[in-house]
Amino acid sequence: YFYSSELTTAEADWKKVNYYNVYKDIADLLEDEDYDDGSYGPVFVRLAWHASGTYSKKDRTGGSTGGTIRFHPEANYGANAGLHVARERLEPLKKKYPHISYADLYTLAGVVAIQELGGPVVPWRPGRPDAITAAAVAATPDGRLPDAAQGADHVRDIFYRMGFNDQEIVALEGAHALGRCHTDRSGFDGPWNASPTAFTNFLFTELLDNTWVPKKWDGPFQYVDKATGQFMMLPADIAFKTDPKFRQYVEQYAKDQDLFFADFSKAFVKLLELGVQFPEDAPVYQFKPLE
Template sequence: MSFAALRASIRRSALATPTRAAARPALRQSAVRRFTTETPAPKKSNAVLYGGLGAAVIGGVAFYVYASSSDTAKEAGSAVRSGAQAAKAAVNFVPTKADYQKVYDKIAEVIDSAENYDDGSYGPVLLRLAWHASGTYDKETGTGGSNYATMRFHPESAHGANAGLNVARDLMENVKKEFPWISYGDLWTLAGVAAVQEMGGPKIPWRPGRIDGFATQATPDGRLPDATQGADHLRNIFYRMGFNDQEIVALSGAHALGRCHTDRSGFEGPWTFSPTTVTNDYYKLLFDEKWVWKKWSGPKQLEDKKTKSLMMLPTDYVLTQDKSFKKYAKAYAENQDLWFKDFSSVVSRLFELGVPTAQFTTSEPWIMGSE
C-alpha cells in the first residue's frame, strides 16, 4: 500500500470513529507513607481536552487502531503514538502530578511488603529494573532506553543481565492493574525513583511521558555491563549511553543496595552491611576493607578478608585501580552529600534516556514523595 493510500485510510478511520471523552479509571486513595506529605487533591478533570487535541492526536489514535491490526505497521504506529504523546504534553494533558503521586505511594507500599524476600525490601530489585530498562540506550542510533519498556518482550526479558527481574516486573504488573493508565516505562522508572527515596537516598527528579512500544523495538543483548570485565568495558558501555568517568563512578554507587544471587548472575552476596539503605558505604568499603579473591566454584568475585560476608565484583574493584575512576570514588567515600548530589543528577538522566523531550508532560521534572 502506498503512503498516500495509507494516509487516506487513516483519515477515513479517524472520521469514522466517533470521538468521546475518555474517563480516567477510578484511583484508589493510597495511604500516604511516613515522611511523605499529604497527597494534593487532583485537579478538575481535563478530559474535555481529549476533544481539543487536534488532528494530530485524532489521526494518531486512528493510526494506532490500524497499526494494532497489522504487524507490519506496528513500528509506525508507535512513532505516531509518540507524536500523540507530544501533542498531549503541549496542552498539559491529564493525569496530574497528584495521580502519579498515588502510583508512587502504592509502589512505596510494595517496597515494604517484601517480608522474607532477600533483606526485607523489594527496593533494590525495583531499582535494578528501572536501571536495566534505561541503560540499553545507544546515543549513536537513538535506540534503547526507557521509552518503550521493551524488557517486557522476549528475548530482551531473557538477557543474562536481566535474570531475576521477572520478580520486579511481576510486582509492577500488580500496580499497573490498579493504575492502567500509566505506561510501563513511566511505571518502572517511577519505581526506581521510589526505591532510592524510600530507602533513605536523595530525591530523584522525575517526569512522565514514556510510551509503550513493541517487541520489534527490543534491544540486542550486550548493552548492559558485564560484571566480569574491567575499565575499558565500563567505558565502552557507559560512553555509549553518553556518560563520562565521573558519572560512571556515581552510578556504580547504586551497588550500596541489594545483593547478588547465584541463580541469577552467578555471583553471591551483598556489597554492604546495610543493603536496604542508600549510603556511601559502598565507596568507603572499597577503600577501607582488604579485598581478596573468593575461593569458590563460581565466577571471579572478591570478598572482604575480615568477615568474608561482603563481596565486590571485578567492575567494582576497578574503581580503586583505574586512576580516573579512583579519584571520583575516593571523593564519594569521603563525602556522602557530594555523592547524593551527583547520584541524583545522573540517575535522573539515566531514567530519561531514549525519551524524546517533546513527549514529557512537564518541562521541569517533579520531586515525588516527601518534599
C-alpha cells in the same frame, strides 16, 4: 519468560495518572519480610537501570522508551536474569493505574526505591510511550549492559556509549550499596555491605577501607572482604578502586556523602531519561519521601 497478552496492553495516557498516588503505592510494595533482605527496593533500582541502560547515543536506540524490557527477547537476556521478580511485583499497579506506561512505572519504581531507602530526591518526568508488542519495536540488541566479569575499559565502553563521563559513572556506581548478587540470577553471591536496604555512600567506603581478596568457591570469579568474607565486590566494582581516574571520584564520594547524593541524583535522572522524547508539557516531579 514469555509474557502473555495481558502484559502487552497499551492504554497509556500519561496525563490521566496521579503520580503521587502511584508513588505511594510503589512505596507500599517495597517491604516484604520474606523477600531477600526485606525489601524489593534494590531489585526495583536494578529494573529501572536495566530498562534504561541499553541506550546508545550513536544510533539513539535503546533506553527505557517502549518499556521493551518486558518483552522477549530483552526480558530473557542474561543480564536481565531475575528482573521478572520486580516486574511481577509491580504488575498490580498497572492494573490499578491502566493509563501509566510500563516504561514510566518501571523507571518511577527505581526513583521511589532510592528515595524511600534514604537516598536523594531524584526528579522524574512521566510520558514515556509503551511499545504495544515486541514486534512493534526493533528489539534492543543483547550485550548493551555491562559484564560484571570485566574491568575499567569495558565499564567505560558501556557507559560512554550511553553518554556518561567518568565522574557520572562513579556517581552511579554508588548504587551498588543497595541489594545483593544472587547465584540463580547473575551467578555471583552476596551483598556489597551490611546495610543493603539503605542508600548510603558505603560502596565507596567499603571499597577503600577493606582488603578485597578472591572468593574461594566454584562460582564465577569475584571478591570478598578479607576480614569477614561476608561482603562482595564484582571484578567490575574493583576496577573503581584500581583505575586512577575512577578512584579520585571514589575518594571524594567516600568522604562527602552530600556530594555523592547530589551527583548521583543528577546522573540517575540522566540515565532514566536516555533516549526518551518527553511530551513538551510533561512536568518534572520532585516527590517528597514519605517518611
